[in-house]
Amino acid sequence: MKSAVIVFPGSNCDRDAQVALASLTGEEPVMVWHKDGQIPDGTDLIMVPGGFSYGDYLRCGAMAANSPVISALKRHAERGGYVLGVCNGFQVLTETRLLPGALLRNAGLDFVCKPQALKVENSNTAFTSAYAGKDEISVPIAHHDGNYVADEETLDRLEGEGRVAFRYAGNPNGSARDIAGILSENGRVLGLMPHPERAIGGHEGGEDGRGMFESLLAAI
Numbered sequence: 001m002k003s004a005v006i007v008f009p010g011s012n013c014d015r016d017a018q019v020a021l022a023s024l025t026g027e028e029p030v031m032v033w034h035k036d037g038q039i040p041d042g043t044d045l046i047m048v049p050g051g052f053s054y055g056d057y058l059r060c061g062a063m064a065a066n067s068p069v070i071s072a073l074k075r076h077a078e079r080g081g082y083v084l085g086v087c088n089g090f091q092v093l094t095e096t097r098l099l100p101g102a103l104l105r106n107a108g109l110d111f112v113c114k115p116q117a118l119k120v121e122n123s124n125t126a127f128t129s130a131y132a133g134k135d136e137i138s139v140p141i142a143h144h145d146g147n148y149v150a151d152e153e154t155l156d157r158l159e160g161e162g163r164v165a166f167r168y169a170g171n172p173n174g175s176a177r178d179i180a181g182i183l184s185e186n187g188r189v190l191g192l193m194p195h196p197e198r199a200i201g202g203h204e205g206g207e208d209g210r211g212m213f214e215s216l217l218a219a220i
């Protein structure tokens with residue numbers, strides 16, 4: 001599987017993403033500086049990592065969503081390529097409109113940083129098939145703007161189309177309908193606030209994040 005990780009000024013989970021992809025897919029991802037604007041041909045998966053792109057100024061992800069690499073990201077998604085946006089990456093994907101809705105300040109106004117129980121809401125997707133038969137997993141969260149909102153019609157559509165991939169078991173941030181991660185219409189773009197790349201079985205946050213990479217490997 002050929003993957004790329006986009007790096008913005010202020011990304012801070014890009015190296016975690018690099019380590020997770022290299023160790024779980026067997027191939028080093030290409031690290032793409034956002035200003036270069038180019039994604040190598042033949043890339044299967046683009047990962048938009050977590051962090052504080054442009055210092056979270058204006059709105060989290062808003063400035064990154066206007067950077068030169070975004071047109072290549074959109075072309076990749078339009079061609080049916082896979083995209084995984086984690087935390088700040090999820091915020092970037094909503095700001096680019098590759099995913100619907102928005103991520104607002106946590107309802108409690110605090111930065112939340114802890115292991116988080118998640119319900120696997122749909123294990124019949126390219127990102128979640130490895131979780132089949134597993135209802136609940138634990139993946140770390142670390143954010144201050146994870147409060148997912150969308151209008152009722154959009155939320156109903158996401159649920160009706162099986163595009164809610166993960167829900168929080170114990171809502172940490174006020175997200176509508178406990179939503180932790182959603183898919184695009186074609187099921188190939190996943191945005192989620194929890195960090196699977198920090199839970200791959202090392203010394204950090206357990207190993208329940210591995211399933212997302214293993215599912216992708218099987219799908220691709």
Ligand SMILES: NC(=O)CC[C@H](N)C(=O)O
Pocket residue numbers: 013049050051052053056060086087088089142143144145146
């Ligand atoms: N870990 C992250 O990606 C943080 C995301 C974002 N900057 C927030 O705090 O909401």
